[in-house]
Amino acid sequence: MLTAAVSRVLSGVTQKPASRVLVASCKYSNNATLEIKKCDLYRLEEGPPVTTVLTREDGLKYYKMMQTVRRMELKADQLYKQKFIRGFCHLCDGQEACCVGLEAAINPTDHVITSYRAHGLSYTRGLTVQSILAELTGRRGGCAKGKGGSMHMYAKNFYGGNGIVGAQGPLGAGVSLACKYKGNNEVCFTLYGDGAANQGQISEAHNMAALWNLPCIFICENNRYGMGTSVERAAASTDYYKRGSFIPGLRVDGMDILCVREATKFAADYCRSGKGPILMELLTYRYHGHSMSDPGISYRTREEVQSVRSKSDPIMLLKDKMVNNKLASVEELKEIDVEVRKEIDDAAQFAMTDPEPPLEELGHHIYSSNPPFDIRGTNQWIKFQSIS
Amino acid sequence: MAVAAVLVRRPLEQVSGLLRRRFHRTAPAALQVTVRDAINQGMDEELERDEKVFLLGEEVAQYDGAYKVSRGLWKKYGDKRIIDTPISEMGFAGIAVGAAMAGLRPICEFMTFNFSMQAIDQVINSAAKTYYMSGGLQSVPIVFRGPNGASAGVAAQHSQCFAAWYGHCPGLKVVSPWSSEDAKGLIKSAIRDNNPVVVLENELMYGVPFELPSEAQSKDFLIPIGKAKIERQGTHVTIVAHSRPVGHCLEAATVLSKEGIECEVINLRTIRPMDIETIEASVMKTNHLVTVEGGWPQFGVGAEICARIMEGPAFNFLDAPAVRVTGADVPMPYAKILEDNSVPQVKDIIFAIKKTLNI
Numbered sequence: 198m199l200t201a202a203v204s205r206v207l208s209g210v211t212q213k214p215a216s217r218v219l220v221a222s223c224k225y226s227n228n229a230t231l232e233i234k235k236c237d238l239y240r241l242e243e244g245p246p247v248t249t250v251l252t253r254e255d256g257l258k259y260y261k262m263m264q265t266v267r268r269m270e271l272k273a274d275q276l277y278k279q280k281f282i283r284g285f286c287h288l289c290d291g292q293e294a295c296c297v298g299l300e301a302a303i304n305p306t307d308h309v310i311t312s313y314r315a316h317g318l319s320y321t322r323g324l325t326v327q328s329i330l331a332e333l334t335g336r337r338g339g340c341a342k343g344k345g346g347s348m349h350m351y352a353k354n355f356y357g358g359n360g361i362v363g364a365q366g367p368l369g370a371g372v373s374l375a376c377k378y379k380g381n382n383e384v385c386f387t388l389y390g391d392g393a394a395n396q397g398q399i400s401e402a403h404n405m406a407a408l409w410n411l412p413c414i415f416i417c418e419n420n421r422y423g424m425g426t427s428v429e430r431a432a433a434s435t436d437y438y439k440r441g442s443f444i445p446g447l448r449v450d451g452m453d454i455l456c457v458r459e460a461t462k463f464a465a466d467y468c469r470s471g472k473g474p475i476l477m478e479l480l481t482y483r484y485h486g487h488s489m490s491d492p493g494i495s496y497r498t499r500e501e502v503q504s505v506r507s508k509s510d511p512i513m514l515l516k517d518k519m520v521n522n523k524l525a526s527v528e529e530l531k532e533i534d535v536e537v538r539k540e541i542d543d544a545a546q547f548a549m550t551d552p553e554p555p556l557e558e559l560g561h562h563i564y565s566s567n568p569p570f571d572i573r574g575t576n577q578w579i580k581f582q583s584i585s
Numbered sequence: 586m587a588v589a590a591v592l593v594r595r596p597l598e599q600v601s602g603l604l605r606r607r608f609h610r611t612a613p614a615a616l617q618v619t620v621r622d623a624i625n626q627g628m629d630e631e632l633e634r635d636e637k638v639f640l641l642g643e644e645v646a647q648y649d650g651a652y653k654v655s656r657g658l659w660k661k662y663g664d665k666r667i668i669d670t671p672i673s674e675m676g677f678a679g680i681a682v683g684a685a686m687a688g689l690r691p692i693c694e695f696m697t698f699n700f701s702m703q704a705i706d707q708v709i710n711s712a713a714k715t716y717y718m719s720g721g722l723q724s725v726p727i728v729f730r731g732p733n734g735a736s737a738g739v740a741a742q743h744s745q746c747f748a749a750w751y752g753h754c755p756g757l758k759v760v761s762p763w764s765s766e767d768a769k770g771l772i773k774s775a776i777r778d779n780n781p782v783v784v785l786e787n788e789l790m791y792g793v794p795f796e797l798p799s800e801a802q803s804k805d806f807l808i809p810i811g812k813a814k815i816e817r818q819g820t821h822v823t824i825v826a827h828s829r830p831v832g833h834c835l836e837a838a839t840v841l842s843k844e845g846i847e848c849e850v851i852n853l854r855t856i857r858p859m860d861i862e863t864i865e866a867s868v869m870k871t872n873h874l875v876t877v878e879g880g881w882p883q884f885g886v887g888a889e890i891c892a893r894i895m896e897g898p899a900f901n902f903l904d905a906p907a908v909r910v911t912g913a914d915v916p917m918p919y920a921k922i923l924e925d926n927s928v929p930q931v932k933d934i935i936f937a938i939k940k941t942l943n944i
Binding site: 308310339340341342343344345349351352356357359360361364366367368369370371372373374375376378379385397398401402404405408409561562563564565566567570572577585 | 639665668670671673675676677678679680681682683684685686687688689706707710711715716717718719720721722723724726755756758778779780858896
């Protein structure tokens with residue numbers, strides 16, 4: 198099937214033109230049918246399709262988004278080393294296919310919640326790179342006005358960013374309860390890592406989601422290490438997609454954005470049809486250590502990291518697919534790289550120069566919808582006004 | 586008018602456990618309502634008023650509530666709005682917080698607040714702090730309620746008071762009703778509040794009837810969170826308490842009144858934000874302060890009141906150091922004689938008042 202598609206392209210037969218006017222579009226295909234890995238299934242008769250159609254438009258969009266997340270995370274690394282970013286900084290470079298693939302398959306009206314490794318999802322859920330970087334540097338232009346930092350970024354239908362490992366499990370199930378309660382056909386994607394999978398509250402969330410038939414898609418982002426502990430050293434069973442017990446599951450190649458997209462569509466459809474919760478395990482990898490305080494090579498070898506980079510890098514995989522199927526040229530993708538770099542640099546410039554939040558706002562946002570009142574500072578004479 | 590007359594007479598009459606019959610009244614009828622029924626009514630009215638309000642917790646639906654506080658609600662509102670949960674405090678508290686983030690208005694019941702310790706991360710880190718951490722983007726309109734503090738003979742793991750624990754945290758509102766009027770007005774305010782509110786009820790008060798004045802029978806009767814109430818006017822000493830001890834303070838005041846000592850009894854009603862101004866104004870009048878609480882002394886509600894009084898204008902009006910009456914500094918023992926001496930009794934309050942008055 199793939200060879201047929203490729204030969205069709207190579208023989209110069211063009212498809213119907215896209216509605217958008219593209220420069221030199223006749224030298225590109227509009228779309229390509231690609232094979233994707235079959236997912237391991239648990240308690241499911243059928244899984245996601247093993248082929249999918251990638252349009253040129255989508256491919257370029259995904260490429261740009263993944264590259265943006267990648268460069269944004271690398272910029273955060275740089276800013277952290279320059280001490281513009283303080284405290285915790287958990288980067289997701291290597292895992293771009295997960296957040297971009299997820300967003301590609303869902304509606305903006307669906308809901309997402311995740312752990313502290315949230316910068317990628319914060320971007321795909323609609324926050325600008327500028328507001329993310331400025332939040333990391335603790336400036337007033339940050340998406341949380343500098344009050345939250347790396348682990349507490351929120352957007353419409355995106356509930357963070359959660360610092361306590363596993364807490365987002367029940368929270369996400371609760372969001373899905375609200376979806377069911379309101380009857381709006383929306384679903385909630387509740388992401389957690391291989392480390393969090395061992396939290397009791399995740400099992401509690403699984404139980405209640407299944408018991409009450411909640412429209413919750415649990416997603417275990419398995420990047421093989423919970424901080425410095427490999428999955429083999431943390432879990433009696435590392436088949437995370439089976440750990441929902443009575444909840445059907447599928448294991449997905451999390452480095453292939455199309456695999457993630459198709460699996461997510463499948464899971465969302467399953468959930469939306471009222472069949473209850475489903476669990477997706479995304480096999481992925483993080484290039485950085487657990488956080489910026491962790492070099493990431495005391496518990497794994499440089500060779501392992503290098504091997505993943507050279508064989509399974511999600512951006513490289515998409516680029517190869519697009520170039521090999523004449524959906525884009527190498528030069529065109531390089532142009533996108535340049536655009537992305539500029540966007541990130543501009544955002545970083547803002548993040549480094551925007552002023553910190555005014556001290557007068559230290560007490561703000563304690564309560565919602567409240568008349569102003571006074572907050573005590575570090576002694577009884579220092580008072581801050583608190584405005585909702 | 587007639588209602589005001591009832592409000593003035595009521596503090597003197599309202600000694601817990603005493604029933605008064607009213608046969609011939611020209612004033613608007615006041616009802617005898619137990620604290621349990623007052624909370625039930627408050628929740629019922631708010632469930633009816635706003636579709637987004639729902640109740641979840643262990644045994645709240647088909648069992649009618651472990652302490653029957655939610656009696657009749659499941660029958661009236663059904664499975665969608667009154668939800669029985671498995672024994673998964675951390676899980677269902679987190680689910681309730683998530684539902685609140687997504688726009689519903691959950692009432693999350695803990696069978697007792699002792700079990701909330703398992704879920705306390707969701708209460709503090711997921712609920713209380715979120716509006717602040719998000720820079721005002723994400724509010725969490727949730728109520729956590731249930732019985733708090735000592736009961737009778739339930740021993741150490743089931744008798745802890747969490748007023749100080751929850752009162753410690755910015756981002757939370759914490760209320761502690763005493764009477765039926767308190768219970769009804771505060772639960773309604775808590776449900777209508779767009780912030781996480783912890784409602785610390787008291788199991789021993791559930792069955793106690795109080796006169797509910799006519800205004801408290803209205804469906805829009807609310808008691809503002811953050812305002813204390815002077816239950817009894819006095820001139821010689823200010824006594825501040827919350828929850829069940831308020832009743833003990835009024836008993837002590839009645840006894841002391843016969844000896845010519847007039848106590849001003851303040852019902853705190855809200856632990857956080859604390860109405861220190863009412864206490865200050867009272868201390869500036871009486872020059873003496875006694876705090877009474879069921880919880881442990883170290884880092885407790887009374888300790889906070891004393892610290893704040895010291896920091897404010899009322900300090901210069903104190904004729905003697907403030908005195909705290911608290912639970913004993915032990916895990917609650919089981920044997921009756923030990924338990925009785927581990928919670929503040931009327932005699933302890935009288936003793937403390939006389940000590941501070943140097944009598």
